[in-house]
Amino acid sequence: MAEDQELVDRLCQGNRDALRRIYEKYKDDLLSIGVCMTASRADAEDSLHDVFVSLAKNSGRVRPTRNLKGYLVTAMANRSRDRLRKRKRAREVDEIASRNGDEMVAAVVDPAAALVDWEADDQLHRAIVALPAEQRTVITLRLHGEMTFEEIAQQEGVSSNTIRSRYRYGLEKLRSSLGAGVER
Amino acid sequence: MNPTDDLEERIKRLRVTTTAAVDQRILAGASAALENSTITLLDANRSGKWRNIMSSNWTRVAAAVLVVATLGMFMFHRQMATVAYALEQTIEANLGLRSIHIRIEPAERGLSEAWARFGENGELLRLRMSFPDTEDGAKEVVWQEDKAEVWFKTKKGATVVHEKEMLKRIPKLLEMFDPKVATQRLHEAQANGKVSIVTQEPLEEGKPITLEVSVNGSPNLREIYRINPETKLVEQIEKYRLDGDDYQLVSRHEYLEYNQEIPPETFVLDIPADVTRVDTTTQKVGLFKGGLTDDQIAVKVAREFFEALIAKDYGKAGIILSGMPASKMEELFGKMEFLRIISVGEPTPHPDARTRFLQVPCEVEIRVEGQTHVKTFRPNIRAVYGQPDRWAIGGGI
Numbered sequence: 001m002a003e004d005q006e007l008v009d010r011l012c013q014g015n016r017d018a019l020r021r022i023y024e025k026y027k028d029d030l031l032s033i034g035v036c037m038t039a040s041r042a043d044a045e046d047s048l049h050d051v052f053v054s055l056a057k058n059s060g061r062v063r064p065t066r067n068l069k070g071y072l073v074t075a076m077a078n079r080s081r082d083r084l085r086k087r088k089r090a091r092e093v094d095e096i097a098s099r100n101g102d103e104m105v106a107a108v109v110d111p112a113a114a115l116v117d118w119e120a121d122d123q124l125h126r127a128i129v130a131l132p133a134e135q136r137t138v139i140t141l142r143l144h145g146e147m148t149f150e151e152i153a154q155q156e157g158v159s160s161n162t163i164r165s166r167y168r169y170g171l172e173k174l175r176s177s178l179g180a181g182v183e184r
Numbered sequence: 185m186n187p188t189d190d191l192e193e194r195i196k197r198l199r200v201t202t203t204a205a206v207d208q209r210i211l212a213g214a215s216a217a218l219e220n221s222t223i224t225l226l227d228a229n230r231s232g233k234w235r236n237i238m239s240s241n242w243t244r245v246a247a248a249v250l251v252v253a254t255l256g257m258f259m260f261h262r263q264m265a266t267v268a269y270a271l272e273q274t275i276e277a278n279l280g281l282r283s284i285h286i287r288i289e290p291a292e293r294g295l296s297e298a299w300a301r302f303g304e305n306g307e308l309l310r311l312r313m314s315f316p317d318t319e320d321g322a323k324e325v326v327w328q329e330d331k332a333e334v335w336f337k338t339k340k341g342a343t344v345v346h347e348k349e350m351l352k353r354i355p356k357l358l359e360m361f362d363p364k365v366a367t368q369r370l371h372e373a374q375a376n377g378k379v380s381i382v383t384q385e386p387l388e389e390g391k392p393i394t395l396e397v398s399v400n401g402s403p404n405l406r407e408i409y410r411i412n413p414e415t416k417l418v419e420q421i422e423k424y425r426l427d428g429d430d431y432q433l434v435s436r437h438e439y440l441e442y443n444q445e446i447p448p449e450t451f452v453l454d455i456p457a458d459v460t461r462v463d464t465t466t467q468k469v470g471l472f473k474g475g476l477t478d479d480q481i482a483v484k485v486a487r488e489f490f491e492a493l494i495a496k497d498y499g500k501a502g503i504i505l506s507g508m509p510a511s512k513m514e515e516l517f518g519k520m521e522f523l524r525i526i527s528v529g530e531p532t533p534h535p536d537a538r539t540r541f542l543q544v545p546c547e548v549e550i551r552v553e554g555q556t557h558v559k560t561f562r563p564n565i566r567a568v569y570g571q572p573d574r575w576a577i578g579g580g581i
Contacts, residue, residue: 032200124198
């Protein structure tokens with residue numbers, strides 16, 4: 001896209017506005033990918049942070065070969081995979097311990113907020129997070145990252161047929177867990 | 185429409201959005217990285233100038249004299265220093281702590297600023313915490329031993345907490361940022377060989393002592409403690425994470441004021457009159473459980489809530505919904521017409537077990553702007569804080 005190319009050019013010259021515009025434009029797509037892949041908002045936010053710090057630091061050398069979004073999606077997927085690999089039980093325990101206080105404050109909910117949980121999107125999100133990591137990765141890279149099966153296959157180091165199967169099985173499981181169990 | 189129709193489109197629309205605090209943190213980190221990449225270029229130019237200067241024989245001699253003189257002054261200064269800094273001095277200084285004002289940047293766990301007053305034995309007496317951007321919007325919390333108040337500024341709601349277990353847990357959030365706790369833990373970690381500390385004492389008067397902390401086995405992490413050379417109290421803690429070749433600032437805790445008199449009004453929430461207040465000590469909330477099981481009372485609460493909305497009995501619905509005033513309930517639900525309950529399902533535990541909620545799926549027919557819909561609601565229901573024999577939606581607060 002012409003706008004993206006211009007943004008990359010300006011970023012290469014150290015332009016902060018370009019950095020901010022790129023962030024605003026793609027942050028939610030990237031965060032959605034991170035949350036789906038890691039099933040953790042905190043990890044996804046950290047990955048998003050790393051992606052943009054790295055982009056800024058290497059701004060003089062950034063030359064997205066395909067397109068800016070593809071470059072960012074790939075970077076986000078790589079960071080999310082790293083976090084999944086490195087996530088250790090001890091760290092999770094630490095996080096839970098440190099959340100205790102916050103949990104309490106969050107538990108003092110606004111009464112109307114108790115009703116927010118009713119929406120169907122919440123069920124869908126929970127169903128996605130419950131999928132095996134490899135299936136939700138393919139689904140999110142395909143639907144949020146707008147990547148082709150071939151591109152995902154290249155990233156994941158498996159055949160595109162395998163990726164297509166993961167995608168299909170993932171969607172079937174989602175349909176099943178959302179209660180319909182149809183369209184098989 | 186079948187819930188799985190357009191599944192791919194629904195997933196595409198299912199977006200997670202960042203909060204303002206996250207935006208701030210990431211843009212600050214990325215902007216700093218962008219700036220540093222520019223500085224690196226400038227430094228390279230400076231190195232070139234340095235090489236030019238040092239190419240002169242005269243300047244080489246002058247520079248050598250300057251280095252020797254500086255080294256001599258440094259050695260003199262070190263000999264004059266009587267006691268080297270040790271972390272125990274800060275732990276000792278913390279014993280006299282009576283009040284503190286903390287700023288956290290970017291906000292962590294939603295908390296950006298806190299004021300605390302301590303007693304003679306170091307016990308926490310009063311606490312105020314500011315949360316500018318949470319899932320509930322902006323919040324202010326004031327705490328003392330037997331009572332806490334929470335003001336949901338964005339949502340224009342306020343509540344009073346008296347439940348003992350909750351009151352014990354509120355100050356635990358402060359512990360994450362308490363310099364006493366931080367230095368004590370650092371001292372223990374050093375003693376156990378978990379961290380290495382490099383101490384740099386300033387040659388220049390008034391400059392802080394710097395402790396560079398590296399976590400053994402985790403080379404990606406660094407912490408910098410800045411210690412006031414006079415009081416030995418912590419002025420700042422910065423956390424860094426390695427990204428590529430550079431350490432990037434992740435967070436900064438600033439300790440702005442120690443032992444200053446905090447105005448009493450700091451610990452009183454200045455809540456506007458139009459804010460909805462709920463106090464579970466002065467009003468009954470939810471429904472009496474009696475001999476019912478948890479599942480039974482959860483179903484009863486869900487059913488009676490929707491029955492009250494169908495009857496437009498906003499008073500009763502409000503009592504079940506955490507004690508909300510009837511006027512507020514009408515404001516919230518008056519635009520919807522609740523027609524009938526189609527089904528009330530079996531309760532299931534909330535996905536986050538720590539909330540202790542039971543969720544009861546309820547299919548209800550409603551009419552909004554002339555259109556009739558069947559909606560599945562899933563109210564969160566549990567015992568009311570401070571009224572354990574009563575159950576309500578939203579935990580009773």
